[in-house]
Amino acid sequence: MDTILTTESLSKHYGKFKALDNVSMHIPKGAIYGFVGRNGAGKTTLIRLICGLQEPDSGTYTIYGTANDDKAISKQRARMGAVIETPSIYMEMSAEENLKQQARILGLPSFDGIDELLKLIGLEQTGNKKAKHFSLGMRQRLGIGIALVNDPDFLVLDEPTNGLDPQGIIQIRELILKLNQNRQITLLISSHILDELSKLATHFGFIDNGRIVKEISAEQLEMMSRQCLRLEVDNIQALIRVLDSMKLNYKLINGNTAEIYGKPSITHLIQELADQHCEVQSIQEQDESLESYFINLVGGSHE
Ligand SMILES: Nc1ncnc2c1ncn2[C@@H]1O[C@H](COP(=O)(O)OP(=O)(O)OP(=O)(O)O)[C@@H](O)[C@H]1O
Numbered sequence: 001m002d003t004i005l006t007t008e009s010l011s012k013h014y015g016k017f018k019a020l021d022n023v024s025m026h027i028p029k030g031a032i033y034g035f036v037g038r039n040g041a042g043k044t045t046l047i048r049l050i051c052g053l054q055e056p057d058s059g060t061y062t063i064y065g066t067a068n069d070d071k072a073i074s075k076q077r078a079r080m081g082a083v084i085e086t087p088s089i090y091m092e093m094s095a096e097e098n099l100k101q102q103a104r105i106l107g108l109p110s111f112d113g114i115d116e117l118l119k120l121i122g123l124e125q126t127g128n129k130k131a132k133h134f135s136l137g138m139r140q141r142l143g144i145g146i147a148l149v150n151d152p153d154f155l156v157l158d159e160p161t162n163g164l165d166p167q168g169i170i171q172i173r174e175l176i177l178k179l180n181q182n183r184q185i186t187l188l189i190s191s192h193i194l195d196e197l198s199k200l201a202t203h204f205g206f207i208d209n210g211r212i213v214k215e216i217s218a219e220q221l222e223m224m225s226r227q228c229l230r231l232e233v234d235n236i237q238a239l240i241r242v243l244d245s246m247k248l249n250y251k252l253i254n255g256n257t258a259e260i261y262g263k264p265s266i267t268h269l270i271q272e273l274a275d276q277h278c279e280v281q282s283i284q285e286q287d288e289s290l291e292s293y294f295i296n297l298v299g300g301s302h303e
Contacts, residue, residue, distance in 0.1 A: 002028065002029035003026050003027065003028055003029065003062075003065075004027050004028070004029050004031075004063065004064060004154050004186045005025070005026070005027040005050060005061065005062070005063055005154070005188065006024075006025070006026050006027075006061060006062045007023055007024055007025050007026075007046070007050070007059065007060075007061040008024055008059055008060045008061065009022045009023070009024055009058065009059040009060075010022070010023040010024070010046065010049060010056045010058075010059035010060070010061060011023070011056060011057050011058045011059050012042075012045050012049060012054070012056055012057055012210075013057055018210050019042050019045045019210050020042045020045050020046055020049070020056070020210045021209070021210040021211045022059065022211065023042070023046060023059070023207070023210070023211065023212050024212060025046075025205045025212055025215060026215060027186060027188055027203070028186075028203065029186055030180075030184065030186055030202075031186055031187070031201075031202045031203045032176065032177075032180050032186075032187045032189065032200050032201045032202050032203070033186075033187065033188045033189065033201065033202070033203045033204070033205060034189055034191065034197035034198075034200065034201030034203065034204045034205070035047075035188055035189065035190040035191070035204075035205050035207065036190075036191060036192070036194055036197060036204055036205070036206050036207070036294060037190075037192065037206065037207035037208055038192050038208070039192055041192075041207045041208055041209065041210070042207055042209075042210040043158065043159075043190035043207060044084065044085065044158055044190070045210075046207070047082070047084055047156055047158050047188070047190060048084065049061070050063065050156070051077070051080070051082050051084065051156065052073070052074075052077055053084070056068075063076040063077065063079075063080065063154070064076045064079065064154075078150065079152055079153055079154060080152050080154045080155070080156065081147030081148055081149075081150060081152035081154070081155045081156070082147055082155070082156040082157075082158075083140075083143045083144055083146075083147050083156070083157050083158060083160065084156070084158045085158055085159075086143075087139060087140060087142065087143020087144070087146065087147075088143070088146065089131045089139055089142055089143060089146070090131065091130065091131050091132035092130055092131075092132065093130065093131060094126060094127065094128050094129060094130060094131070095118060095121075095123040095126045095129075095131065095134075095138075095142050095145070096114065096118060096126075098131060098142055098145075098146060099114050099117055099118065099142075099145055099146060099149055100114060102146045102149040103149050106149060106150050108149070108150075113151070114149075117145050117148055117149065118145070120145070120148070120175070120178065120179075121141040121142065121144060121145040121148075121175060122141060122171060122175070123138060123141060123142060123145065126138070135168065136163055136164055136165075136168060137164050137165070137167070137168025137169075137171055137172065140160060140161075140164065140168070140172060141171065141172065141175060144157065144160070144172075144175060148179075152185065153184065153185055153186065154185065154186045154187075154188075155179060155185050155186070155187050155188075156187075156188045156189075157176075157187065157188070157189045157190070158190050159190055159191055159192070160172050160176070160189060160191075161173075161191065161193060161196055162191075162193075169196060173196070173199060173200055176189065176200055177200065189201070194294055198218075201218055202217065202218050203215070203216070203217050203218060204216050204217075204218065204221060206294055206297055206298070208297075208298040213297050213298055214297055221293065227261075227263065227285065227286065228259045228260060228261045228285075228286050229259070229260045229264065229266070229283060229284070229285055229286070230253070230257060230258075230259050230260075230282075230283070230284045230285075230286055231257065231258055231259075231260060231269075231280060231282075231283050232256055232257045232280070232281040232282040232283070233256055233257075233258075233273065233278050233279065233280055233281060234256065234278065234279045234281060235276070235277070235278040235279070236252070236255055236256050236258070238273065238276040238277070238278035239258055239273065239278055240252075240258075241276065242269070242272045242273055242276055242278070243258065243260065245272070246264065246268070246269065246272065248260055248261070248262060248264050249261040249262050256281070259286070266283070
């Protein structure tokens with residue numbers, strides 16, 4: 001598997017405060033990597049490090065296989081685009097002028113592709129309207145457009161849906177999917193809005209108090225947080241026999257409780273258990289959201 005970004009034991013302090021603590025993360029090529037953590041967890045700090053805006057205190061990272069202390073890293077960074085915190089936009093300029101200005105800053109030989117980029121970010125109708133009159137969502141999309149001027153194949157977005165209304169969120173989500181699916185751009189997206197990322201991400205890295213608590217693919221996460229039935233019985237051996245005979249996937253929670261996956265027929269299950277003289281004491285349907293998965297992972301609120 002090709003990896004676009006790998007970090008190895010990255011740490012960063014602000015004075016005595018440890019903002020990043022031995023962070024190791026891996027972003028596969030083609031992924032939409034959801035970087036999830038509550039406010040202050042260390043997401044922006046990590047993003048600033050990999051974008052070369054700050055230096056780590058210890059640890060290393062590689063971008064496209066090039067280490068951060070290798071001179072060639074700046075060449076690899078040229079293949080990256082990023083929108084960190086608020087997008088850098090010239091408020092007195094239109095969307096088109098902003099994109100052209102970025103092309104000038106990068107020393108690009110022409111404005112080829114700017115019209116297409118304007119369409120991609122959904123701002124082709126904005127004409128001479130200055131960015132200062134744009135909605136927050138339009139500004140965010142313009143910021144992403146500016147980050148795309150150098151045609152990157154790795155894009156880093158720090159909290160791209162922060163503060164947007166539901167329609168703005170949908171537009172950003174659609175843009176992210178287009179970038180990933182049509183332009184094969186790998187994305188690192190940080191957010192504390194977990195369920196928003198669950199609709200997009202192919203991989204997740206969960207960060208809490210500066211530490212990566214889990215890296216997991218969306219597929220694995222789906223398996224772990226899928227719907228299940230939690231069944232409490234008076235005879236766990238009988239329950240195991242029945243579940244095995246029905247070829248159901250299950251996990252034993254304790255001496256009288258099991259979680260059963262894969263939506264079994266409850267009537268059939270209860271009937272089989274009754275035949276085995278096994279009494280059901282309680283039955284609950286559970287549907288763990290990404291939100292509750294994360295809360296379980298980090299052990300609830302720190303406040
Ligand atoms: N320049 C700085 N000096 C001192 N402390 C800082 C500095 N930058 C960040 N911090 C602290 O480091 C911690 C991590 O901040 P960071 O911005 O990386 O978190 P975050 O996960 O991106 O959260 P948010 O979404 O709120 O930005 C926070 O407690 C923050 O207050």
